[in-house]
Amino acid sequence: MTDDKSLPSGFEQFADLAARWARPTEGERSQIRWAASKQDFADFYAAFMPKLDEALALLADQSLEGLSGPTANLFELVCAFAEATPHHELYGGSAEVPFSFSARRFVPAHRDRPSASPVLR
Amino acid sequence: MNAEDPTLSHIGRSIAEIRAELGVDPVSVEAIRDPAVYELEREKIFRRAWLKVATAWEIPEIGDYKVKEMPVADTSVLIVRGKDDKIRAFHNVCTHRGNKVVPNGDFESFGRSRAGVVTCRFHGWVFGTDGPLRSVPMEEGFGKIDKSCLGLREIACDTWEGFVFINFADPPEQSLLDYLGDFAKLFGGYPYAESTTIFRYSTVLECNWKVAHQAFSEGYHVPTIHAGSLPGFRGVEHSDFKLMGPHASSTIYGAGMDTAASTAAFAGVLHGAEPHRPRPDQLPPGINPTRRTDFQFELPNLFPNLIIHLSAGCGYPGMSFFTHQFWPLDHGRTLWEGINYFRPARNAAERVAQLHVNALHRNAWLEDTATMEDTFTGIRSGAIDQMYLMDQEFLIRHAVRVHDDFLAA
Numbered sequence: 236m237t238d239d240k241s242l243p244s245g246f247e248q249f250a251d252l253a254a255r256w257a258r259p260t261e262g263e264r265s266q267i268r269w270a271a272s273k274q275d276f277a278d279f280y281a282a283f284m285p286k287l288d289e290a291l292a293l294l295a296d297q298s299l300e301g302l303s304g305p306t307a308n309l310f311e312l313v314c315a316f317a318e319a320t321p322h323h324e325l326y327g328g329s330a331e332v333p334f335s336f337s338a339r340r341f342v343p344a345h346r347d348r349p350s351a352s353p354v355l356r
Numbered sequence: 357m358n359a360e361d362p363t364l365s366h367i368g369r370s371i372a373e374i375r376a377e378l379g380v381d382p383v384s385v386e387a388i389r390d391p392a393v394y395e396l397e398r399e400k401i402f403r404r405a406w407l408k409v410a411t412a413w414e415i416p417e418i419g420d421y422k423v424k425e426m427p428v429a430d431t432s433v434l435i436v437r438g439k440d441d442k443i444r445a446f447h448n449v450c451t452h453r454g455n456k457v458v459p460n461g462d463f464e465s466f467g468r469s470r471a472g473v474v475t476c477r478f479h480g481w482v483f484g485t486d487g488p489l490r491s492v493p494m495e496e497g498f499g500k501i502d503k504s505c506l507g508l509r510e511i512a513c514d515t516w517e518g519f520v521f522i523n524f525a526d527p528p529e530q531s532l533l534d535y536l537g538d539f540a541k542l543f544g545g546y547p548y549a550e551s552t553t554i555f556r557y558s559t560v561l562e563c564n565w566k567v568a569h570q571a572f573s574e575g576y577h578v579p580t581i582h583a584g585s586l587p588g589f590r591g592v593e594h595s596d597f598k599l600m601g602p603h604a605s606s607t608i609y610g611a612g613m614d615t616a617a618s619t620a621a622f623a624g625v626l627h628g629a630e631p632h633r634p635r636p637d638q639l640p641p642g643i644n645p646t647r648r649t650d651f652q653f654e655l656p657n658l659f660p661n662l663i664i665h666l667s668a669g670c671g672y673p674g675m676s677f678f679t680h681q682f683w684p685l686d687h688g689r690t691l692w693e694g695i696n697y698f699r700p701a702r703n704a705a706e707r708v709a710q711l712h713v714n715a716l717h718r719n720a721w722l723e724d725t726a727t728m729e730d731t732f733t734g735i736r737s738g739a740i741d742q743m744y745l746m747d748q749e750f751l752i753r754h755a756v757r758v759h760d761d762f763l764a765a
Binding site: 334 | 554557559616618625701702708709711712715718721723728
C-alpha cells in the first residue's frame with residue numbers, strides 16, 4: 236500500500252478520513268482505533284454512515300484479488316469503519332470494549348491482510 | 357427430541373433428567389486450585405483423550421504441514437499431509453539427538469515441503485513426510501545404524517469431518533470414531549470444510565485451563581457479561597440438553613438483540629448472499645430438530661478441551677461455526693484459541709461485512725475473557741471451596757464429572 240489514499244469518484248470528500256483510518260491490516264487498524272477519542276469515533280460515524288450502503292454496493296462489484304488504487308483505499312476505509320462502529324454505537328465512544336480483557340493481549344493469528352487470500356495456511 | 361433420527365433419541369435430556377442424572381449439589385473447585393491435579397490431568401486426560409489439533413483444510417496440499425506446540429504433553433507435534441494424501445502426526449523430534457525437525461517460533465505455524473521431506477537443521481537428517489528416515493549425512497561415521505528404526509515417532513492421528521485429532525496413547529484405548537460416539541452422529545454431515553475463511557485469536561491467560569473452558573461452557577452469563585456487545589439480548593434460552601458419553605451439548609435459542617444501524621447494513625450483505633445466508637436446512641437433523649427460527653447455535657463440550665459452536669449462519673451473521681480450545685501451559689496458565697469460520701467472501705463487500713461480524717464477536721470474546729484470571733485468583737484465595745451451578749451450567753457439571761472419571765481410571 237502506498238501513502239496515496241485517494242478514493243473512488245463519489246467518495247473524494249473522505250480523503251482526510253482515509254488518511255487517518257485506512258490501513259491494510261487488522262493490527263494497524265487496531266493501533267489507530269485504540270488511540271481514537273470519543274469525538275473521533277463520532278466524527279467518523281457521522282461522516283461515513285450515510286455513505287455506507289453506497290460504499291458496500293461499490294465493493295460488491297470488486298473481487299478481493301483485484302483490489303488496487305482508490306478502490307483498495309475505500310476497502311481499507313470501510314474495513315476500519317466496520318471495526319470502529321461498535322465503539323460509537325455500543326461502547327459510548329470508548330476505544331476499549333468496556334469491562335473487557337485487554338485487546339492488546341488478544342493476538343490475531345489469522346493472516347493479517349484482508350485483501351490477500353483469506354484462507355489461512 | 358430427535359424424531360428424524362431415532363438412533364439419537366437416547367441422548368436427549370429434560371432439565372429434570374439432567375438434575376436427576378448429574379445432581380444439583382455444589383461442585384468442588386479443588387481440581388482447579390490444586391497443582392497436583394494438573395499433573396494427573398496431563399497423564400490421565402491429555403495423554404489418553406483424542407485432541408483436535410488441526411483442520412484438513414489448513415493443510416490442503418500434499419506436503420503441507422502444521423507444527424503445534426503442546427506443552428501439556430511436553431512435545432511439539434508435526435501434522436503433515438504425505439505424498440499419499442494421508443494426514444499423519446509425528447513428534448517434531450529428530451531421532452538423532454532430539455532436536456526439533458521443524459523449528460517454529462509460535463504456538464502453531466505452517467509450512468510446505470515441496471520435496472516430500474523435512475530436514476533437521478542440526479545435522480541434516482532427512483525424514484519423509486510419511487515418517488521414515490531417508491538419509492543421514494556421513495552415515496558411515498556411525499559405525500552401525502539402522503535407519504529403518506529411526507523414522508519420526510508417529511502419534512495416532514485420525515480425521516473426523518475434516519477436524520484432525522491426535523492421541524498420545526500408544527495405542528489409543530478407542531478409535532476416534534468410538535471416542536466421539538454419539539457426538540459424531542449428532543454433529544456429522546454439516547459442510548464444515550466449506551468454511552475455509554478463518555479469523556483466529558489466541559491469548560495466554562493466567563488461569564487454570566478449566567476456568568477458561570467453563571466460562572465458555574454456558575449461556576447464563578450472556579445478559580450480564582455481554583451487556584455491552586449484545587445490548588438488549590432477549591430471551592436467551594439454553595435447551596435441548598444432550599449427554600453423549602464424555603461429551604455433552606445443548607442449544608442456544610434467542611430472540612436476538614438490538615441491532616445497531618451499521619450491523620444491519622453489514623448483516624444485510626451477508627444475509628442476502630447465498631453462501632452466507634442462514635442455513636438452518638444444513639444443520640444435522642438432531643440439532644434444532646424442529647427448525648425453530650430463533651436458533652442461534654449449538655453449544656457442545658467435546659471432552660476434554662474443544663467447543664464447536666455450530667450456527668450455520670443463524671447466529672452471528674454469515675458465520676458457519678466457531679470453535680474454542682483451551683490448552684494448558686501449566687497449572688495456572690492457559691493458551692486460549694478462538695476461531696471464527698466463514699465461507700469465503702466472493703467480493704470485497706462480503707469480506708468487509710465478515711470483518712464487522714468478526715469484530716463484534718472478537719469484542720464479545722474480550723468480554724468473556726475478562727472474568728477468567730479474576731475467577732482463578734478468587735478460587736486460589738481459598739474464599740470458596742465450591743461453585744454453585746444452575747441448569748444452564750450443566751455442561752460444566754458434566755465436564756467435572758467426566759474429568760473426575762478420567763482421573764480415577
